Amino acid sequence: MKDQNVDSFRHVGLRRKLVFELRSKGIKDESVLSAIEQVPRHLFIDNAFVEHAYSDMAFPILSGQTISHPSTVAFQTSLLNLVPGMKVLEIGTGSGYQASVLYKMGVKVFSIERHRALYLNTKKLLEKLGYGIKTFFGDGFDGLPTYAPYDRIIVTCGAAEFPSQLLDQLKPGGALVIPYGVENDYVMTKVEKDFQGNVATKSFDSFKFVPLIRNKSNI
Ligand code: SAH
Numbered sequence: 001m002k003d004q005n006v007d008s009f010r011h012v013g014l015r016r017k018l019v020f021e022l023r024s025k026g027i028k029d030e031s032v033l034s035a036i037e038q039v040p041r042h043l044f045i046d047n048a049f050v051e052h053a054y055s056d057m058a059f060p061i062l063s064g065q066t067i068s069h070p071s072t073v074a075f076q077t078s079l080l081n082l083v084p085g086m087k088v089l090e091i092g093t094g095s096g097y098q099a100s101v102l103y104k105m106g107v108k109v110f111s112i113e114r115h116r117a118l119y120l121n122t123k124k125l126l127e128k129l130g131y132g133i134k135t136f137f138g139d140g141f142d143g144l145p146t147y148a149p150y151d152r153i154i155v156t157c158g159a160a161e162f163p164s165q166l167l168d169q170l171k172p173g174g175a176l177v178i179p180y181g182v183e184n185d186y187v188m189t190k191v192e193k194d195f196q197g198n199v200a201t202k203s204f205d206s207f208k209f210v211p212l213i214r215n216k217s218n219i
Pocket residue numbers: 065066067068091092093094095096097098099112113114115118138139140141156157210211212213214215
């Protein structure tokens with residue numbers, strides 16, 4: 001009997017192939033690729049899709065949400081230019097996969113999720129994996145001021161309205177990466193804050209994301 005809940009040599013091999021594919025798609029940041037090679041993505045998705053866990057595909061997760069394509073995770077993470085030890089806030093924990101990639105890059109991860117079922121499920125999984133990621137339940141539109149400021153902030157849901165409070169929670173010299181725009185056409189956007197507190201914005205390709213929801217009661 002195959003046990004989908006363990007990490008096997010086969011999974012390790014599939015991850016190597018995925019990393020090869022991501023390299024061929026233009027991902028160059030070796031620390032991102034190395035983290036992706038270490039995180040057992042098949043444990044973050046439903047058993048129904050587990051055979052495709054290492055394909056560059058997105059899948060439905062609990063509460064009608066989505067685990068992003070590995071290439072999207074890799075690209076967005078590369079834009080963060082992480083250095084081990086940094087403090088990083090993620091808005092939209094979802095499956096916990098992106099948070100785990102960040103964790104494997106040696107940064108301190110704080111992640112917030114607005115769906116209770118997802119939050120609880122993911123918290124349990126991350127604990128089981130022994131990943132020291134701090135997860136929170138709540139609306140991340142206004143960030144997580146209690147632990148601010150952060151070196152980096154990553155928003156993993158698409159924002160139609162810019163969550164400007166997040167900029168106040170960035171350290172000088174920090175950066176925020178956010179898919180920003182209209183549904184199904186969110187432009188990956190990097191906002192950098194300099195040491196005088198001025199911000200500069202760069203735009204990249206468009207991506208699909210589930211929406212960043214503001215101020216709705218959680219389930
Ligand atoms: N990073 C996740 C992506 C999940 S999809 C992963 O690796 O799987 C984006 C997530 O953002 C969803 O789970 C959604 O519920 C969550 N989300 C949307 N609006 C939010 C908000 N205001 N606060 C916190 N989480 C939010």
